[in-house]
Amino acid sequence: MSRFPKITNTYFMAIVATVGGMLFGFDISSMSAIVITDQYIDYFNNPSGLIQGAIGSALAAGSVVGSLMAGPISDKYGRRDSIMFACLWWLVGTAVQVATTGNGSLIAGRILNGVCVGITSSQVPVYLAEIAQRDSRGRIIIIQQLAIEWGILIMYFIGYGCSKIEGPASFRTAWGTQFIPCVLLMIGLPFLPRSPRWLAKVGREEEAIQTLADIQAGGNKDDPLVIAEWEEISTVLAAEREAIRGWRKFFANGMWKRTLAGMSVQAWQQMSGANVIVYYIGYVFLMADLQGDINLVSSGVQYALFIIFTTIMFFFIDNTGRRTLLVWGALGMAVCHFVVGGLLGTYSIDVPEGVGNNANVVIRVTGSPAHGVIAFSYLLIIVYALTLAPVAWIYAAEVWSLGTRATGMSLAAVANWLFNFALGLFTPPAFLNIKYKVFIIFGVLCVGAAIQAWLTYPETCGKTIEEIELLFAKGAPAAWKTKKGGSRLEAEIEAVLNRKERGEDVHVETHQDLEKTATNEVAKDTV
Numbered sequence: 001m002s003r004f005p006k007i008t009n010t011y012f013m014a015i016v017a018t019v020g021g022m023l024f025g026f027d028i029s030s031m032s033a034i035v036i037t038d039q040y041i042d043y044f045n046n047p048s049g050l051i052q053g054a055i056g057s058a059l060a061a062g063s064v065v066g067s068l069m070a071g072p073i074s075d076k077y078g079r080r081d082s083i084m085f086a087c088l089w090w091l092v093g094t095a096v097q098v099a100t101t102g103n104g105s106l107i108a109g110r111i112l113n114g115v116c117v118g119i120t121s122s123q124v125p126v127y128l129a130e131i132a133q134r135d136s137r138g139r140i141i142i143i144q145q146l147a148i149e150w151g152i153l154i155m156y157f158i159g160y161g162c163s164k165i166e167g168p169a170s171f172r173t174a175w176g177t178q179f180i181p182c183v184l185l186m187i188g189l190p191f192l193p194r195s196p197r198w199l200a201k202v203g204r205e206e207e208a209i210q211t212l213a214d215i216q217a218g219g220n221k222d223d224p225l226v227i228a229e230w231e232e233i234s235t236v237l238a239a240e241r242e243a244i245r246g247w248r249k250f251f252a253n254g255m256w257k258r259t260l261a262g263m264s265v266q267a268w269q270q271m272s273g274a275n276v277i278v279y280y281i282g283y284v285f286l287m288a289d290l291q292g293d294i295n296l297v298s299s300g301v302q303y304a305l306f307i308i309f310t311t312i313m314f315f316f317i318d319n320t321g322r323r324t325l326l327v328w329g330a331l332g333m334a335v336c337h338f339v340v341g342g343l344l345g346t347y348s349i350d351v352p353e354g355v356g357n358n359a360n361v362v363i364r365v366t367g368s369p370a371h372g373v374i375a376f377s378y379l380l381i382i383v384y385a386l387t388l389a390p391v392a393w394i395y396a397a398e399v400w401s402l403g404t405r406a407t408g409m410s411l412a413a414v415a416n417w418l419f420n421f422a423l424g425l426f427t428p429p430a431f432l433n434i435k436y437k438v439f440i441i442f443g444v445l446c447v448g449a450a451i452q453a454w455l456t457y458p459e460t461c462g463k464t465i466e467e468i469e470l471l472f473a474k475g476a477p478a479a480w481k482t483k484k485g486g487s488r489l490e491a492e493i494e495a496v497l498n499r500k501e502r503g504e505d506v507h508v509e510t511h512q513d514l515e516k517t518a519t520n521e522v523a524k525d526t527v
Helices: 010-017 019-032 038-043 049-077 079-098 103-131 134-162 169-176 179-191 196-201 205-217 224-241 252-271 274-287 292-314 322-347 367-386 388-398 405-433 437-456 465-471 489-501 511-526
Strands: none
Touching: 010 019, 010 103, 010 134, 010 179, 019 049, 019 079, 019 103, 019 134, 019 179, 019 274, 038 169, 049 079, 049 103, 049 196, 049 405, 079 103, 079 169, 079 179, 103 134, 103 196, 103 388, 103 405, 134 169, 134 292, 134 388, 134 465, 196 205, 196 224, 205 224, 224 465, 224 489, 252 274, 252 388, 252 405, 252 437, 274 292, 274 322, 274 367, 274 405, 292 367, 292 388, 322 367, 322 388, 322 437, 367 388, 388 405, 405 437
C-alpha cells in the first residue's frame, strides 16, 4: 500500500476509516429488520428465547475474539493494515451468511463477521485519535459513531425493501449487500497514511515527522505546531521505553485507573440498554401493538433519529465536556427506561401465543400507554445519540498512553463486546420471563453508570493525548475537579515561536539527530 498516493485531509481519512464502523451498523440491522419477517420466521422455524439470543449475540461473540486479536496485530503491522486484515474476515462471514442453510451456519457467519467488527471497532478509534488535532478529536472520532448509525439505517431499509421478496431470497439478498461497504473500505485504505504516532513508536521517526507535518501543517515540518507536538510525542515515548513491559503495564504505577476508565466506559455503553433497543426495537414496538409494515417503518424512524441527533452532537462535542455528557446522558436514559418499564408493568396484558405470532413477545399494551412506550423508546435513543453513543468511543480512545493504546483499546472493546454478547443472549429470554422488568434493570444500571462517571472519569476534552496522561498520574486532581480545556500546547507553541524570534535554529529532531548532537558536543569537549 506504500506505492499509493496518500491523502492527508483529516476528515477524508476519518470518513474512509470509519466505513469499518459502517460494517458494524450493517450487521446490526441486517438482523433487526429481518427477525420479524415471515420469511425469516418460516425458514428458521420461528427461533425464540435462547436460540434467537444465540443468533443475535453471535456477532458480539466473534467481536470478543477480534478485539483480543486486534491489539498485537495493530502494534506490529499498524492501525491501517489491521483494518485491512479485518476486511478479509468480513468477506468470508458474509459469504457464509448468504449461503446459510440453518441456524448453525447463520451463527457461524455472524461470528466471522464479528471478528472483523471486533478489530475495526477497537482500532478505527485508535487511528482517528492518533491523527486528529486535540481541538477536533471529538468530532473526528464521532464520525465512527455516525458511520455505525448510517450503516444501521441503510441496511435496515434494504432489509425492509427485501422483505417484499418471497422466500429465502428475501434475507439472502439483504445480507449479500454487506459485501459493498467492505469492498469500498478495501479500495480506500491504501490511500490513507499510517498513524504518525505508530510510526514513531516503531522507530520510523523521519516518516512519522513528515506524516505529522502533512496532516497538521500541509507538509511544513518547521511549523510551530508540528515542532511542539513532536517534542511532546518524543518525550512521552522516551518515558514509555523505560516503563514496565508486558501485561503489568496496564495495572502498575496507577495505570489501573486508565484501564478501569477505558474498559468501564465501554461496558456501561452496553449496560445502558440502548443497544438492546437498537437490536430488538421490532420486539419493543410489538409490545406497543405495532405490527407489519407499521412496525418496520416506525423502527426505521428510530434509526433516522439516531443519525440526526448524533450529527447535531458532531458540531458541539469538542465544546462540551465528556464528563457532562456521560453523567447526564446516563441519568436521562435511566428516566426513559423507568417510564417504559412502568408503562409496560402497569398496563400490559399477557399474550401467551405471542404478539403477531412472534414467540419472543408475550405482553402487549394499547392506547395511550402504547404511545408512551413508543415516545420514550424514541427519547431514549435521542439521549443515547447525544451522549453515551459517541462519547464512550471517544473517551475510551483518549485515556491510553501511546505504548498501551492499541492493546488498551482492544481491552475496552472486549468489555464492550462481552456485555454486548451477554445482553444479546439474555434479552430474548428476558422478554419471555421477566418481561417489563428488563427496562427497570437497565434503568438501575444507567444510574450506576452516572455515579461511576462522576467519581472516576477525569475530563479529557480540549487536551492533547499526551496531556491526558497527567490526569491519571499520581497526585492528579479528583475526577470531579477536572475541567475541559486548559491545554499546555498553546504555551509550547508560543515557546517555539519565541525561540525562533531569538534566532535559534528550531526544527523537529529525531533520536538520531539528538545522538549526533551529543556526539559532536563530546568531540568538542575532547578537543
